[in-house]
Amino acid sequence: MSTYKLYNNIAEEGIKCLSDSGFKEDTSNPEAMLIRSHTLDESDFNESLRCICRAGAGVNHIPINMATERGVVVFNTPGGNANAVKELVICGLLLSSRGIIQGHKFTQGLYSKNSNDLTNLVENNKKRFKGSELKGKTIGIIGLGSIGSLLAQAVESMGMKIIGYDPNISIDSAWQLPKDVEKAEDLKYLLSNSDYISIHVPLVEETKNLISKDNIKYIKKGSKLINLSRESIVNNLDILSALESKKISSFVTDFPTPELVNRSIDYSDVILLPHLGASTKEAEINCAIMAAEQANNFIINGEIINSVNFPRVRLRRTTKNRLVIVHKDEPGLIGSITGELASQNINISDMINKSRNEIAITLIDIEIEPSVNLLNNINKIDKVLSVRCC
Numbered sequence: 001m002s003t004y005k006l007y008n009n010i011a012e013e014g015i016k017c018l019s020d021s022g023f024k025e026d027t028s029n030p031e032a033m034l035i036r037s038h039t040l041d042e043s044d045f046n047e048s049l050r051c052i053c054r055a056g057a058g059v060n061h062i063p064i065n066m067a068t069e070r071g072v073v074v075f076n077t078p079g080g081n082a083n084a085v086k087e088l089v090i091c092g093l094l095l096s097s098r099g100i101i102q103g104h105k106f107t108q109g110l111y112s113k114n115s116n117d118l119t120n121l122v123e124n125n126k127k128r129f130k131g132s133e134l135k136g137k138t139i140g141i142i143g144l145g146s147i148g149s150l151l152a153q154a155v156e157s158m159g160m161k162i163i164g165y166d167p168n169i170s171i172d173s174a175w176q177l178p179k180d181v182e183k184a185e186d187l188k189y190l191l192s193n194s195d196y197i198s199i200h201v202p203l204v205e206e207t208k209n210l211i212s213k214d215n216i217k218y219i220k221k222g223s224k225l226i227n228l229s230r231e232s233i234v235n236n237l238d239i240l241s242a243l244e245s246k247k248i249s250s251f252v253t254d255f256p257t258p259e260l261v262n263r264s265i266d267y268s269d270v271i272l273l274p275h276l277g278a279s280t281k282e283a284e285i286n287c288a289i290m291a292a293e294q295a296n297n298f299i300i301n302g303e304i305i306n307s308v309n310f311p312r313v314r315l316r317r318t319t320k321n322r323l324v325i326v327h328k329d330e331p332g333l334i335g336s337i338t339g340e341l342a343s344q345n346i347n348i349s350d351m352i353n354k355s356r357n358e359i360a361i362t363l364i365d366i367e368i369e370p371s372v373n374l375l376n377n378i379n380k381i382d383k384v385l386s387v388r389c390c
Contacts, residue, residue, distance in 0.1 A: 002299045003048070005030035007038035010055060014288025021296045032295035034288075037061065045070055050386070051298050053291035056081060056278060057146075058230060059308050060203045068309045068359050071326040071385030075294040075307050079146035080287035081278035085228055086150040088277050089198050092252035093139075093155075095271050096196075096224045099129030102268050135159035140194030142187070142210070143201035143229070144169045149176040151198060156180065165190045166201075191218040196226065203230035213238040216247060224250040228277045231255035243269050300390055302363045311356035315363045318349045322390050323364040328383035329355040334362065336381050341366065344374055 003026035004018055014034065023032070029048045039061040040052070051073040052062060059076050067074050095101055106125060110118055139155050141148045144166040152162050156178045164177065165184040184190040187210075191197065197219070201207050211225070212235035219225075225248055227234045236257055242248040249269060253260065256272040264270040278287070290306075297303045302324035304313045327333055334353055341348060341364070349365040370389050378387045 002032070003030045004032040004034060004295060006034050008036035008055075010034050010036065010291070011285045011288035013285045014055065014292040017289055017292035018296065021300065023296070023299075031299055034291050034295065035062075036287075042066065045072065050388075051075060051295055053077075053295045055284070055287035055291040058202060060230065064309050071359075073298060073304060073307050073310045073326075075291065075298075075304075077287045077290035077294070078306060080290045081280075081283035082146040082150050084280040084283035085147045085200075085277040086154055088228060088254075088273070089147075089151055089226055090154060090158075092198075092226045092228070092271065092273075093134055093196060093224075096226070096250040096252050097134060098131035100131075101271065103129040134196075137161070137195040138163060138193060139196040139198060140165065140184070140190040142166070142190065142197065142199045144173050144177060145200060146173070148198075148200040149173050151200070152177055152181055160196075163190050163194055187215060188218045191215060191223075192220055194220060194223060196224050198226040199229045199233055201229055201233065203232055208232050209235045211235065211239070213241070216242050219247060221247055222249045224248070224252070226252045228252075228254045228273075231257070236260055243267070302361070302390060304361065309356070310359060310361060311354035313352060313354040313361055313363060315350060315352045315365070317365065319365040319367055321366050321369050323362075323366065323370065323378075323387060324390055325362040325364070325378065325387045326385045327360055327362065327381075328385070329358055329360040330383045333360075333381065333383055337362065337364075337378055337384075340374060340377050340381070344371070346370070346374070 002023045004023050005025065005027050029046045031048050031050045033049060033052045034055060035052065036055050040063060049072055052067060054062065054076040057076050057078050059074060062074055064074055110121055136159060138161040140163045141152055142165050144164050152164065156162060162178065162181045163184050164181045165187055210233045216238055236259055239248065239251050240259060240263060243251060250271065251269065252271040254273045254275045254277050256274065260270050260272055264272050294306060301317060302322060304310050325337060346366050346368060349367060351362065351364040353360060353362040375387055375389065378384060
């Protein structure tokens with residue numbers, strides 16, 4: 001029987017997916033862990049843990065290196081919340097362009113006026129909130145994964161011109177892009193030619209302070225910046241300086257900080273949202289189901305899709321008995337594993353080995369159920385991190 005543990009509120013649809021596959025909840029020693037925003041540490045890595053499934057895209061709250069060293073696969077669910085974030089970006093584009101928030105605050109102050117006065121005040125003051133249309137403007141999209149490519153499709157239908165920058169774009173994401181997206185060879189080109197800039201990259205060491213004074217100087221004067229990705233990708237102090245100098249005309253972000261809150265009280269050029277990017281019922285359900293399916297596929301069949309630390313591996317099942325072996329990527333190790341099988345006259349029906357950086361996983365379909373002795377012998381091979389039969 002397979003087991004799981006939940007952190008945070010995981011949508012019932014995801015839990016049902018696990019239950020329907022025979023999983024039972026075990027809070028002390030689970031094989032699979034499903035999380036959203038909970039920050040993991042060493043105490044969360046129990047002896048039986050085989051995978052961590054993040055119901056969402058960002059994994060900066062998961063100790064990836066620690067997981068890899070222990071042979072624990074870390075999954076995320078790219079695309080599960082992409083539509084929700086895309087829609088909020090469009091909202092941000094409009095909020096930063098049309099004086100909507102300012103107009104709302106103004107009309108709230110008219111509650112004591114009679115209808116005639118109200119009509120006159122509205123008509124006489126609406127010019128104060130005159131904005132700009134998105135049609136014909138250029139948006140620079142930094143990161144063209146699930147969210148960035150969906151956003152490109154949406155804003156193209158709104159008549160916007162699109163510049164995209166992503167040095168690590170996947171083939172699948174590239175296929176989803178509108179044909180008229182202009183490819184930026186570097187970040188400087190995108191920043192200097194965009195009226196709007198929207199960020200959609202993960203928070204990794206290379207993207208910390210991606211937008212800071214070092215490249216804000218290249219931003220087209222008066223541009224509007226939207227960050228619904230991760231807080232540390234943008235240097236907020238440098239953004240405040242750019243707002244003060246009018247280099248940037250508006251900053252929309254999902255990550256309020258004290259200095260941004262203080263600015264937003266007196267100025268309308270900072271629009272703060274309480275981390276709403278993926279906060280829709282549909283996104284939570286999509287991510288929960290995807291996370292549960294990741295856990296199920298790995299625990300039941302050893303298959304890996306959308307892992308941030310392990311290679312992608314799939315093998316069509318040919319027997320009832322499959323060995324799943326997680327190990328370091330070392331020369332001669334596969335020979336040692338197959339040698340153990342040969343020593344017990346066990347025939348290999350099919351197998352696959354995939355590696356990523358220093359970690360590897362091998363799936364081997366065999367005709368008979370392996371003995372405990374065989375599993376122990378394989379597990380004792382140097383650099384083998386875990387072995388199991390499923």
